[in-house]
Amino acid sequence: TKSGSSQSTGTSTAKSYTSQLVDTAEVVREASRKIRTAKIKWDQPQSVLIITKPGDKALVSKTRDLVLWLMTRPRYGVENGLIVYVDSKLQKSRRFQYTDILEKHSVVETHLKFWTPELCRDNSSLFDFVITLGGDGTVLFASWLFQRTVPPVMSFHLGSLGFLTPFDFAKYQHHIDKVIERGVNITLRMRLTCTIYRCTKSSHSSADGQYRVRLRQVRRSKKSATSYVGDWGPCENLEAAGITPDGDGPEMDPMAQVYAKETQRSHQQSSPNGSRVHDQDSMESLPCYTTYPEETFEVLNEVVIDRGPSSSMSMLELFGDDQHLTTVQADGLAIATPTGSTAYSLSAGGSLTHPEIPAILITPLCAHTLSFRPMLLPDSMDLRVCVPFGSRSTAWASFDGRGRVELRQGDHMKITAGSTPFPTVCAEDQSKDWFKSLSKSLKWNDRIRQKSYA
Template identity: 55%
Template sequence: MTRHPETTVEAASCSELTAALNNKAPKQPLPTTHASCLTESAGAVREVARKIGKTKVKWDNPKSVMVITKPGDYSLVRMTRDLALWLIETPRYGLPSGITVYVDEKLKASKRFRYKKVLRRYPNAVDKLKFWNPEMCVLQPKMFDFIITLGGDGTVLFSSWLFQNYIPPVIPFHLGSLGFLTPFDFDRYDKHLTRAMENGVRINLRGRLTCTVYRQVPHMNGASAAEGKAVQFRNVKRNPVTGKITVGGWCSSTKKSKQKKFGEVDGEDLDDDAVALAEGDADEEDDMAEQRQIPCFTTVPVEKYEVINELVVDRGPSPYVSLLELFGDDKHLTTVQADGLAISTPTGSTAYSLSAGGSLTHPEIHATLITPICPHTLSFRPTLVPDSMELRICVPYNSRTTAWASFDGRGRVELKQGDHVKVTASKYPFPTVCKEDQAIDWFNALQKCLHWNKRQRQKSFAVVENNRGDKVTQSMPSAPSVRSSNGSSTTRSSATTPSGKPSQHPPPHSPPSWPVSARRPPLPPSGSSNASDVALDEVFGLFIDDDDRSNYFENDTTTNSSTSSLQDESHTSIDSEEDGNESEDIDDLNDGFIGWSDEEIAKARYMATVVRKLEEL
């Protein structure tokens, strides 16, 4: 068999790629075919992706941390202050003090934060306590080793909104409402952060979407400004046999034609060879071709956003149904006639997409969810497509009204007829720190926050026999077994022993006194009591929830008490100092801590862009 030189070069490159992915030295190219090499490379990529999720990341010497506090929740201001002081005052890495902490710049004016009193009481805070603003997040995103969020899921989304490119790993603490993305408990923040900085963490690289808004621009060949803004049509012929589309010249007449108009074509999607065809060059075989006129226009990118949940294109305040055209890899997929369309990430599958009937998707799956919002059809089902597919959501010219797009619930913009949004997979993932690992955290959040598949267990018809002794007595049910603190399984005996003597244990009708170490919840009440119901608990194991398990294995109460006492001491000492200019009863409206608006963040991004341009010059 003759082998072409190009095939050998491709096989050698694939072998080097496979060796690099396996962290091995490149070997001599083997005489393999291109298909087998592609399979080996795909397998190596999957293996590397599997290892990434199980790899621990450890900071050598973290120097600075950023704390993002939920705006509007004034109860978190003192928590932010206590956390910052603990990070600053705790000695680490052989140094007398801790690490530098950046808190929200608007906390400086907060009366609850008491910035001046903190500086007077803690000298290390003069150099270690600093403030961040949105412009700093744009210009110097890598100056923070990791980020701590105090709030709920919205605070995590806000951190993604601040860092539109690279973002440091995020440690989210649950101080909000739902807490699907916040697995860490703030009451034990000292243990969580100490373990993260000393032992390392597992990172969950959540995929984001890059959403680029394209706006229509006037035609350059227009004689006047009005003609440039007007819709320009071109003659198009479609062969009904082969499906080939031939684009002709511009339509010279603006009067109504009997030819049917359909769809729209983006200017960048036109083939140069097809545009170069001259008018009137149709052959005799094109006499039966379908002749139509299509609107042609040019669009340019004007805005770009990175989203971690979803892009939502809806009808906005209009009472009419939305009319959108959905394209995938420059191919028309379908026409959307609905209240809107949600393009979600796997992380956003439990957000708006879930409310619209979308599927639950694990964050490690590389996919994009297409979920219609109240479609006016029975057959438009939610769909998952690979994240390598480039999606475009267009507003056609024959739409009755405009559409509105929102990005993670922020930055809402209007899409006029002719505008569209391009959605691609982002090259900047969103790293979150796992409490245990990716799978356990996700399923725990499903069961805890959404009560996924929680239902009372169905009772069995079978009678499960008791094998504790040679004689089995079904008339006297036995108590269920429990697991003792040393891990062995013990069983409660009946009210009478086999010898007929009364037992020292309580009778079955009285509630059993469970050991404190087992922390078993009480059994649900039942309408009937028989041998099968009670013996069924002896067969199945005892499962403990995460909250009960953390309490079950928690033996170091001294550390918690000492840490809490130090926090209470610092909290009381700062708040107890009286200031003649400040009142102890602080009004929530006059606290001074408000969040960053979209206008302020947009202005900071603009100023950061100007600074970068000046540095280049």
């Protein structure tokens, strides 16, 4: 019978699988519903790091006031307050008056410390939480500082609410006391890990095991003078090149597939006698190409890849889970987190996306085909954006509006959901904060009431 066979094979069936999936979806949905509003107790934080908008001199005295209050406000039954880390540049700032407050407040000696970018990067566990003063840019700067693990971030604006700065600095004492004493909602904001892979003609040493070396054969047809980027070379070639691949074997390079396909086509056009492109006789071996990871950035809003100074449109190949999705003919691409959906992505026509949704937003900049519309992909998908060898111009990448890295022909960028998200402290909860920021920053709810036509 039907049920018998299913028991004997022990396989899951379409029906039971379906209901498992349904159950799972329901559980996940319920979990996220709870997470969205659950308040958690903040466990007596002892240390706080303060980041302010760089270069804004008017902020220095406000920062000093905040620092003194944080250090001297008694907490948890102890006389003194929190240990406070401020930017090491303030130590010598005339406005900050470090020497002066050191004299006047004994607590300064033990509780005031200075941070450097290196300390943030390497010792983020020193800080129980972070306070930022400024606009969304200051929060992005905090994300830039903490490229690995990030402590919870409590962000103050200085008058005008931003998408990432729910707290008003005018009432900082009230807000900080409340957050420490009554607990908080946290929005765990996904970041994107962007890794630049460089193309190089010479093979690349992976002796330290840090780089995953990937090889590609390039052949040239003697007859047609067509270049042909082939399949991955067999192992003996790798050894011949003096390279020991890591355990997983050489990672499949999506570019190879494209190029193989493209050159086959062009080859077939130029060899009317029907000789196959794989015909070894008509090929010569060229040195292998290698791509290796060079740099990695975590972005909170988006990475933008565009044509930079070139006046030609850029041509980019987009891959998802090593499958070729499309060839992008546009001024560029914005690849954004839901957090970034209210920033650059919105300017390029992307949808407003609630920060809880596990998606990556791909928004073309001035796409040259009308059908290339803004798109959302699951955050579990690995994306790659490649600059093909045939591109007339290079591409340029910027990360949360910073950096400016050139991607040359043959390079690519891998973009995945990061493993170190960016936790932000909510003023109310993540939904209310988000809708409020839409309302204030976009004037989202600012409508002109329906008027009578007569």
